[in-house]
Amino acid sequence: MRSHRWSMRRVAAAVSVLALTIAGCADREGDSRSASAADSGFPLTVTTPDGGKLTLESKPERIVSLSPTATEMLYAVGAGDQVVAVDDQSNYPKDAPRTKLSGLTPSPDKISDYAPDLVVVDNDVDNLSATLDKIGTKTLILPAAKTLDDAYAQFELVGKVTGHPDEGKDLADRTKREIEKIVADAPKPADPLTYYHELDQTYYTVTSETFIGQVYALFGLRNIADGDDPSAHGGYPQLSAEKIIEADPDLIFLADTICCGQSPETVRKRPGWDTLTAVRNGHVIALDDDIASRWGPRIVDLVRTIADAVEKVEGAG
């Protein structure tokens, strides 16, 4: 195992020397952006979102993803072929090799069964990265993005560490541009619209402090859960039905359509909810729970859904 690693390193070094000679020393020290050949750019050291350093000796060819969002990113940057296993919650894209591995309670034993050279997680549960490090497996931790810029940075990072730096950069730029265009084209109500984003039927919601809350804020929407302190309860407070009906939001977004089977019809049937403006005007929007809880490339779909919803309300006058 060890000698194999060493020889790989030597090959990688030789390849990079060769590349430098051919490219005429345009860039030094394996700056990944200069990597024109798919396998070059390694060994590679990157700064991870938590501020640490991650060094990869060679391009990872056996990636295990324990984060549904990371899985989406890996496929979007073109690293899908390098993925050997994804966790039980990674349901997109459909052809990702879904296994029984759990990202919530990861088992180093079961992960090592897949002989990965890179494990991607969104949370370093039980010091998983330290355990995997002991058996020589690198871990990339991509925590939940707090801002859209965090998400773009993760797209780029995933591209870099998988040997697809251009695709990663392109994905980040493209996503950013698309979102900016959708937002620019959306109507800007003079009087800001209010919204309620439902996480489950016990009225857990988000404030504007959260990642998703910031997406709504792009459209100037005002969150009914903000109250005096949007950062209370980590940005995920629970409301009561009384409060929601009292607030009478212009828009209701349901991010509990898959988990909890909610829909505009079930919302209408809740006691008292038929008096809400959003319910009466058909402005209850069913979201895909997964898209609305991840910070992957499909965030564009969510932004588009919100833009359509804003347009619907404004169109209705």
Place this chain on the structure above:
Amino acid sequence: MTTRPVTRLRARTLAGGIAVLLATMLMAVLIGAAELGWQRVLAEIWAQLVGGTSPLSEREAAILWQLRVPRVLLAGAVGAALAMSGAAFQGVFRNPLADPFLLGAAAGAGMAATIVVVFAPALTLWAASALPVAAFAGAVGGVALSWLLSTSYGGVSPTTLLLAGVAVSAFLTAVQTFVQQLNADTIRQVYNWMLGGLAITGWADFVSVIPYIGAAAVVLMVCARLLDVLSLGDAEAASLGVNPGRLRLLLISAASLATAAAVSVSGLIGFVGIIVPHFIRLTVGASYRVIVPLSVLGGASFLIVADQIARTAMPGELPIGVVTAFAGAPFFIIVLRRNAEKLW
């Protein structure tokens, strides 16, 4: 066993209990998460009673009549059911620690609810009432199982029944935990239910449980005098012309039915069934002719207040079981210390 002085329920005490209940109900209706303004709520109630224009908007009226009022009534019904069942169980088993969940009602309901959440989630989506119905069946089933197991050893003595209840509870809880561990992703839904809470389903829950709770209340109140007889011991009861076995079956059935109805809509709310009857025993009198009717009133008042705290103390909602224990335990200890010599 010393014979305790029989205290008759005096009209004044009964009127006091009813007044307390009405006062807590009114307070709970006036104050809630949404700020409707108590004067306007009073004006609205007045307008509904005698006619006139309502000061509330349509949405505010919906908050009051479709959310708040049914919830207060449901809290009252559940509190009454748990407190009177607790009193009955304490009498039947002559055990001060007996509570409504003793014979496997809680474990049965918990197991049935978990199984529905895990194996038939579609059912809960298709009919919101699937969970309560399953919990009700599970609670009744748990108690029935305890009863059957204890009778298989011959006559039903309170001790055998109690031990059967312990065994059945442990077994059903083990099944529930096992099923839950296999399906970790549904764990939150199960826990939400188990911690207890009066979910807002408008009038549907109240209407569905009130027949069971009402019928059980009538049976227990009529039998309150027989509970006093039973508390003297089986031999004495038999000598007074009472069949202890048959009476016990009747009382346990009624109390379990009420408990099952309560559990099905509110999850597991602990403590009410113990502290309310004991509070009455300590402060008013030890006869079941006093304890049962006052437990109905006191349990309803206690749970209405607890639910009031649960839904207004924080921006979201506290599990009501947390409130009943947090507020109830210290209060109960104070009463206990002052009146310890009167207990049993």
